[in-house]
Amino acid sequence: MIDRLEQDLSTIRNAMGVRGYRQELLASNIANADTPYYKARDVDFKSALQAAVGGRGVPTLQPVTLARTQAGHLGGNGGSPYGGAVKYRAEYQGAVDGNTVNMDVERAAFAENAMQLEALILFVNKRFEGLQRAIQGQ
């Protein structure tokens, strides 16, 4: 029973993971709106979710890592659990200080992402409600 529940909720859980991660990336962009040379990043939701879910013939994205050809080389990872799904944002208007954060784009994306995350939370809640109703036989 528990593993069925787990199976049932795993997609939503993965989606929430990606949404949470995106929220964090967007917060980083907004925090660095005035930092010289900072480059805005975003995660491609579709490929990140595919990477998280995997299977079903979908090529999973491997995290971007440095090649280690010598024993003395440092490992180091791409710093992102979703690897290649995290990309730099294409800039609309260049700034003299090399910063590529467009506050309007970031705020809109943040609001959209928050809404999507809230929707996922609602889905989980309703799913539990349905299960509870089934258990109680009402």
Next chain:
Amino acid sequence: MSDFKIFAIAGSALTAQSARLNAVASNLANADSVVGADGKPYRAKQVVFAATPVEGGGIGVRVTQVVDSAAPARMQYDPANPAADEKGYVTLPNVNVVEEMVNMISASRAYQTNAEVMNTAKTLMAKTLAIGQ
């Protein structure tokens, strides 16, 4: 949990932006200070931002240094002033009041946005905690 990192990220931005606001306040307050702490005219202070990784991933921001503005000092002809040089010019601070006002508005808007990010993260977190209740 990633939402906690958002607090660290947005929090670092709040700290950095308030440091910038602090510098603006100093500059505006001393826009006409002919003599500073070192006996010379006050020089405008500017903060330098740098992206910095926060614990557990994500990129925050911090103030790496506060630099004196390299703009030339304002010279005002006022021979009656005791601070005037032999030609009668008084060296005034290199504070550009208009620039500082713009800086202030920009800093306060950035502060507001980050506070909003924090609020959104808090709301979402509360909703996540209430799942299944």
